[in-house]
Amino acid sequence: MTGTAAPAPAPILEARDLVCHFVAGRALLGTPTTIRAVDGVSLSIRRGETFAIVGESGCGKSTLARLLLRLIEPTAGSVLYDGRDLTGCSPREMRALRADLQVIFQDPFSSLNPRMTVGALIEEPLRVHSRLPPAERRARVAALMRRVGLRPDLAERYPHEFSGGQRQRIGIARALASEPKVLIGDEPVSALDVSIQAQIINLLEDLKTEFGLTLIIIAHDLAVIRHMSDRVAVMYLGEVVELAPTDALYDQPLHPYTQALMRAIPVADPTQATGQAHLGGDIPSPASPPPGCRFHTRCALATDLCRRERPAPSTAPNGHVVACHHWREAARHPPPRPAPPRRTPAADRRFDLYRRHNRPDPTGPAPKTP
Numbered sequence: 001m002t003g004t005a006a007p008a009p010a011p012i013l014e015a016r017d018l019v020c021h022f023v024a025g026r027a028l029l030g031t032p033t034t035i036r037a038v039d040g041v042s043l044s045i046r047r048g049e050t051f052a053i054v055g056e057s058g059c060g061k062s063t064l065a066r067l068l069l070r071l072i073e074p075t076a077g078s079v080l081y082d083g084r085d086l087t088g089c090s091p092r093e094m095r096a097l098r099a100d101l102q103v104i105f106q107d108p109f110s111s112l113n114p115r116m117t118v119g120a121l122i123e124e125p126l127r128v129h130s131r132l133p134p135a136e137r138r139a140r141v142a143a144l145m146r147r148v149g150l151r152p153d154l155a156e157r158y159p160h161e162f163s164g165g166q167r168q169r170i171g172i173a174r175a176l177a178s179e180p181k182v183l184i185g186d187e188p189v190s191a192l193d194v195s196i197q198a199q200i201i202n203l204l205e206d207l208k209t210e211f212g213l214t215l216i217i218i219a220h221d222l223a224v225i226r227h228m229s230d231r232v233a234v235m236y237l238g239e240v241v242e243l244a245p246t247d248a249l250y251d252q253p254l255h256p257y258t259q260a261l262m263r264a265i266p267v268a269d270p271t272q273a274t275g276q277a278h279l280g281g282d283i284p285s286p287a288s289p290p291p292g293c294r295f296h297t298r299c300a301l302a303t304d305l306c307r308r309e310r311p312a313p314s315t316a317p318n319g320h321v322v323a324c325h326h327w328r329e330a331a332r333h334p335p336p337r338p339a340p341p342r343r344t345p346a347a348d349r350r351f352d353l354y355r356r357h358n359r360p361d362p363t364g365p366a367p368k369t370p
């Protein structure tokens, strides 16, 4: 035993200076409006980790996810999967790689073809990506349904006959059918009731271990992210402003924007409320982001330097990478209330709901009656 720290796992997915600009219609004089949805994002996702992406609505989270899966083409930059540049792959090569990179969406209903039975929906990726004969495909569908907590005898039903949580289970089974290496959840539980959210999160965590997945989770709920992720990237107006291990980020957020997000987490104990204003003002339009630091219009620490120069990411203690000219000063003035508890009683109650009452959950609840 040498006592040296184990090296960080190799990256499975890397974004290098990713840019995605949308041209959103033309003004009267013919000048197109450019939406800078993702504007120079570099990050590296390690094999086997759960990596979270957070930020306000419209900051570019879903666009980044779609770029990582190469569902859309970047304006500039590249995505490397297992060291291989996806942007250089032909459509045929991409089809083969697609099995490895799967996604589940916020609204499983709109992503599931309503005319296909659940069995056919889950079988479809097997038809595309495997050479299994029909009988084995059907056996695999039944096994997947059982694994995500759905009764296999419901395979002939249609998505509208199931509840929201059950539809998300169908989406997960379909994503798992091609035996992916990376699974991206774009707000996978935001549309679900709180108790159902806990079930789906626990299911994803179990499947991650069982299938050796790398999970990328996009979410608004910072409590959920704290519960399940290893590292977190915080996005603001198309940029990653802070990236850190989860505990380090929640214990000492360094970027003023992350600090504001943390202050906005509801506290379990109202006596700890600070009365401090949370993040004020609206997020500026990605069609005309502010010059310099994009957060300067809402930042209490903004200086002339911030208004002039875009801050480059720098490495701070505890593994933070932070893009702020004044992060040292921000670190000296952390959010005034104590850092949120590692697990709030409310969050514990939510996650216990599933663990105590529903495990093991071999079949899941009965579907809605048609």
Ligand SMILES: Nc1ncnc2c1ncn2[C@@H]1O[C@H](COP(=O)(O)OP(=O)(O)OP(=O)(O)O)[C@@H](O)[C@H]1O
Pocket: 022, 023, 024, 035, 036, 037, 055, 056, 057, 058, 059, 060, 061, 062, 063, 064, 286
């Ligand atoms: N196909 C598109 N054409 C034009 N603009 C787009 C397109 N897709 C996204 N945008 C714009 O890009 C910006 C980022 O959108 P994106 O959906 O990535 O944000 P988001 O962080 O996922 O938001 P939300 O939390 O609401 O899902 C938004 O201003 C959005 O309107």
Ligand code: SF4
Pocket: 255, 256, 257, 293, 294, 295, 296, 297, 299, 300, 301, 302, 303, 306, 311, 323, 324, 325, 326, 327
């Ligand atoms: S660079 Fe300046 S404006 Fe931007 S977050 Fe840091 S202190 Fe605030």
Ligand SMILES: [Mg+2]
Pocket: 061, 062, 063, 186
């Ligand atoms: Mg989104």
